[in-house]
Amino acid sequence: MTGLNNEKCEACRRDSPSVTEAEVAELKPQIPDWELTDENGIPKLDRVFKFKDFQLAMDFTNRLGELAEEQGHHPRLITEWGRVQVTWWTHKIRNLHRNDFVMAAKSDQIFENIPQE
Numbered sequence: 001m002t003g004l005n006n007e008k009c010e011a012c013r014r015d016s017p018s019v020t021e022a023e024v025a026e027l028k029p030q031i032p033d034w035e036l037t038d039e040n041g042i043p044k045l046d047r048v049f050k051f052k053d054f055q056l057a058m059d060f061t062n063r064l065g066e067l068a069e070e071q072g073h074h075p076r077l078i079t080e081w082g083r084v085q086v087t088w089w090t091h092k093i094r095n096l097h098r099n100d101f102v103m104a105a106k107s108d109q110i111f112e113n114i115p116q117e
Contacts, residue, residue: 003030004027004030004031004101004102004104004105004106005102005105005106005108005109007098007102008071008102009071009072009073009099009102009103010098010099011072012073012090012092012093012097012099013092014092014093016090016092016093016097017093017097018090018093018095018096018097019095019096019097019098019100019101023098024036024096027098027101028101030101030105031045031101031104031105031108033047033108034046034047034104035047037087042089042094042095043089043095043096044087044088044089044096044100045087045088045089045096045100045101045104046085046086046087046088047085047086047104047107048083048084048085048086049083049084049085049086049107049111050082050083051082051083051084051114051116052082052116053081053082054081054082056114056115056116057079057080057081057082057083057084058079059114060084060110060111060114061077061079061084063110063114064077064084064086064107064110065077067103067106067107067110068103071099071102071103071106073088073090073099073100073103075087075088075103075107086104086107088100088103088104088107
């Protein structure tokens with residue numbers, strides 16, 4: 001697991017810096033299953049997690065929700081039977097911040113700790 005999942009989110013303000021292209025090049029390999037996407041000109045990190053049933057998808061959603069509250073950084077979550085789509089970006093700066101990469105790594109860690117059987 002990457003070192004990103006050991007970091008804590010820092011408070012973000014409207015003037016907080018977004019990640020640079022060099023930082024994205026350094027951080028993205030640490031979360032290889034995430035896609036860099038663009039939605040209405042706003043870069044985002046996106047991943048679909050797959051589960052064998054709705055209960056496991058809900059368990060993941062709830063754990064991720066608890067983490068988001070704890071860290072003060074919240075994703076877009078779309079929970080359906082057998083899948084959860086998670087999208088991270090920093091609303092205040094309408095861009096990606098290091099926090100988004102930290103939370104993507106933490107999302108991966110939660111997924112790895114949910115039994116798939």
